[in-house]
Amino acid sequence: MARANEKVEALLQEYADLIAISGGDSFKARAYEKAARAIGGHPADVAGLDVKGLREIPNVGKSIAEKIVEYLGTGHVPDIEARRAAVPAGVRALTAIPGLGPRKALVLYEELGVSSVEQLEQAIHEERLRDLKGFGEQTEQNILHGISVLKKADGRILLGAAMDIAEQIVAEMERVPGCVRCTYAGSLRRMRESIGDVDVLVAADRSAPFMTALAELPLVADVIAHGAKKTSVRTGTGLQVDLRVLPPASWGAGLQYFTGSKAHNIRTRALAVRQGLKLSEYGVFDAESGKSLASETEEEVYARLGLPWIPPTLREDRGEVAAGLKGELPVLVAEGDIRGDLHTHTDLTDGLASLEDMVAAAAARGYAYYAVTDHAPDLAMQRMTEEKILAQREQLRALDRTVRGMRLLHGTELNIGPDGGLDWPDGFLAGFDVCVASVHSHFGQSRAAMTRRFIRACENPHVAVIGHPTTRRIGRRPGVDADFDAVFEACARTGTALEINAHPERLDLGDEDILRAKRYGVKFAVNSDAHATTHLPYLRYGVGTAQRGWLTKDDVINAWPWTRLHRFLRDKRARA
Template sequence: MARPNDEVAELFQEYADLLSITGGDAFKIRSYEKAARGIGGYHKDVSTLGTSELRSIPGVGASIADKIAEYVATGTVAAVERVRQKVPPGVRRLVAIPTLGPKKAAALYEQLGISSVEELEAAIHSEALRGLKGFGPRTEENILHGIRLLRQSGERVLLDTALGLAEEIVAAVSAAPGCLRCTHAGSLRRFRETIGDVDVLAAAEDSGPLMAALRDSPVVAEIIAAGEKKTSVRTTEGVQVDLRVVPAAAWGAALQYFTGSQAHNVRTRVMAVRAGLKLSEYGLFDSGTGELIVSETEDEVYGRLGLPWIPPTLREDRGEIEAGLDGTVPRLVTEADLRGDLHTHTDLTDGVGSLEHMVDAAAARGLEYYAVTDHAPDMPMQRMTAEKMLAQRERVRELDRKHPGMRVLHGTELNIGPDGDVDWPHAFLREFDLCVASVHSHFTQDRATMTRRLVRACENPDVAVIGHPTARLIGRREPIDVDLEELFRACARTGTALEINAQPDRLDLRDEHILLAKRFGVRFAIDSDAHAVGHLGFVRYGVGTAQRGWLTADDVITAWPWPRLREFLEAGRS
């Protein structure tokens, strides 16, 4: 079941989109977009808060607080329902298409009567859009690509959604009488960036109470199949969950089997056959006598095959078996290894948390250093100026003194322009503690131009980190077209770190790119890109992605102690 905060955030984002379609006031639209971000990232459950407490949420004023209370009490908001009545459901569905914003969706409906994704696709193929202003061949191509992305994303959910759902179900099943062990498995345990089905594994002698706990869960909308060993349900969010219950003695073999991946399991089964054994979800057996050899723990299963325990995030048949055989499985970076966060935002630009709240929350997490990196002025909608940034710097210095156990750094997220330039000149940038530079526009440049653009940013001595390097948004925007090997060579040559942006809809760099970049000697920064206090915990997804890229703490600059990081930052500017 989605958190009330997430439900309200989604509702207010929809309201903002509906207001855009119907020509609503631009200030009101931005207010609801900002409130949605603030509510989604707020640490307290909004359904438990009174009106005065709701108004303490960043971006929430009296009117919005009243609407939150109305939703909590009734499950709906009258103002949203009134606007919904003005916009056909199909048009609302159009807004979900990547690259197609509310204004274009409204134009399609008003001028051509298009009110569904299917009608839009047919209209493009029949060239019915060609007469509309702003809908040329390139726009049509982008919309068709967006429709494909929409359909693909509908089949899978993002990592954070799947993990939140899995943790809720695991908690419910674990509380059932007779449950001995319970955890999630499958691609979720391997920290894949998107998840199809959620696999949950439990151990018990009597599966009945555990299966009942799943069926009775408030997140369940439909029972697909129910049995003694496996029950499959569909949740209220449309995600299939499969619960398997095994005897405690088979736990290790079952967990190894149902974690996967399929390719990894094929390799381990082949190893078993060559050793005269048979490996299944029930255990490791002597193939001749059928005698059970081991099954209770994963360590035992791997050990009997001549392997160390292999972390789930590596189980993709990308060299982990060979590394296990020759004793070179790395000690992967963990969330506990992280000492800092070098990319975060406040309400000075598009964040919703105040500077003080963000810094206090970072200190509460026990960080050794924390950078505030609000946007620079080349994103006009942020209305940043040099004067605002200098005023923020004074406040950052005060907070640095207030938190003697944590270095508070003043940075900025620069915009990498179409030709590789950044927002401010060197004389201004050198006074920042660090600069992150990211692509925020001109996403469709050709490969050669985009590559030169990013390489030039790497060569800028003021740039320490390239933020979300491929600029993708999972299911909504494809990665930019860049020669990654050339970018990685430039980063290694200039000492510029590449970010692993932990926002669940980015996870950028992705795992395959991390694997390749590491071979070039690139360093990485796992950052939250937090826009609210609640986002600081996103680093867990960045860590999982880093593990899938075989990274150790030594590869990750945000896992380094402050003196070593300071040397790294200073060396890049020399």
């Protein structure tokens, strides 16, 4: 079962949203947001903690700790339930629209009686929002775009959340007697950024024990269908999981088929037909005689089609079959190739863990180098100063002398201002080992202005990496409008890497943008953007996204040895 942390995090974030919607104290709402993040990023399970233990977690005060204990003990918190009852359900539904905050949702309800996404769309088409203070034609367009993003995400969950559930189920199925092999397949195995449902495959001679075991798992809320070949369940989070049991002899063919994608399978079946073969989830067969030619492993199935094994992350019918036939498939970057993380945070700004704890967690991952990049002063809420960042540098240099086998880099995440300017002058930036620059505000700028903003940041000799370049939050906030082809060209020209932010809510750049950027000769950095020690493993999702963009370790600067990375950073500064 998943830790209680995720449930408590969701509850506290909901309470913060309810406070904001009802016009409550903004400081109180912010306090609950911070506590939610702290609980979500806490490395230990909070289920067994009392009020005293909870208060040792940063940003968790006495009142919040008491609510957590009450929730974990009874499943209810009267204060939160009272807030829920006081806020119309329709208003809460509106806040799910990316870009529409709680205050504006409340205005729409109170002034126009809008309480659903459909009513809001109608109101926009009737131009009724334009008479409201704080709304206008551009606001309408932004909301419509947010509604489009919401509809695309409907019924899908983020890659990280789906992976957590899938790995729990796989672990449980592997314990069932008779299990020969077990794994997840489908879009999850292809590392898509969001998942509609999870496919789990088992190789075994008897299916009944596995179908029963799945239906009886504590995380299962509802059994949708229970059969001999397939059982479908719905978890408490609403995710559908489909379990199929395959004969061990058909494992490879079944895994290839159920991994997909549909377009990839159509392409491989067409290839089989041209060779007088038939390809199905049961194997590769001679079309005329029906003789089975390959089925036990994926490698055998692809080899019988004249192909090398194609990594699941490439199976989207983007030319991978043609590349395989020509012997031109790339050797994709792997998680084991990553030598360090170049974008992480500590509790000096909005992180949850101390510098010492973050460094220790990074060292445990076997990194050769590791950068701490706390926010610079333009994000005023973080209250950063030159004195604070220089004191951190001294602390990090002292740690660097005690950590064996891992070089510590002192960096910063700069804010790219509306005009492309940065938080600190060049003279001060020269003292950092690595600078990441990101857009954190003014998302609604015109396409031309946003493009100039990025390009000016790229042209700064101290900016090594553009962080989470499109600024998107999957299902919550669309990416900014910019001429990214011009940005990619600028990155290639100036020697600026683009980040693949591995946080499951971002995965930014996405795979399609990576493919475009690579054509310009851009280099990339796969970073966790960790704000807690538990976030460092997010790197796996960034690597999966990099693979979907056909990247090799030569394309990824933090897959390079330190000497090459150091030369890259030095050469960027030499362009001044």
